[in-house]
Amino acid sequence: MTSGAFRIANTADARDAACAPCCAGCRYRAESRDSLEQSIPGLAVFGSAFGASVADSRLCxxxxxxxxxxxxxxxxxxxxxx
Structure with a gap:
């Protein structure tokens, strides 16, 4: 890429690249996907916290x-x- 644009590869990169306060850099964002399955009853029945539909979303x-x-x-x- 020569335009100077870059792709944020993962949540850690998003947190480091954040210019303004956002959820990627917030201490209240539960980084672990395991915490999603423990916090949301029945989630495993519909899929998994490790599935593509969850992506980089996490629990606040x-x-x-x-x-x-x-x-x-x-x-x-x-x-x-x-």
Whole structure:
């Protein structure tokens, strides 16, 4: 690609590339797909948290709903790095 555009390959890259506060870099976003199957009763019956329909969506522990990496809300708190 010569246009200067780039593709965000995964959630970690999305978090690092984020310019504005968004769910990809929020501490309330449950990064583990395992937590989806534990938090949403019956999800395994319909598919899996590891399926393509979930993609990079994860569970927001504040709103108790699925969020995409680019979503944002006023409760954003950055991931603490040690």
């Amino acid at each position: 522990r504040v709103h108790d709903q699925l969020v995409s990496p680019g979503d944002a809300c006023p409760q954003f708190e950055p991931i603490l790095r040690h």
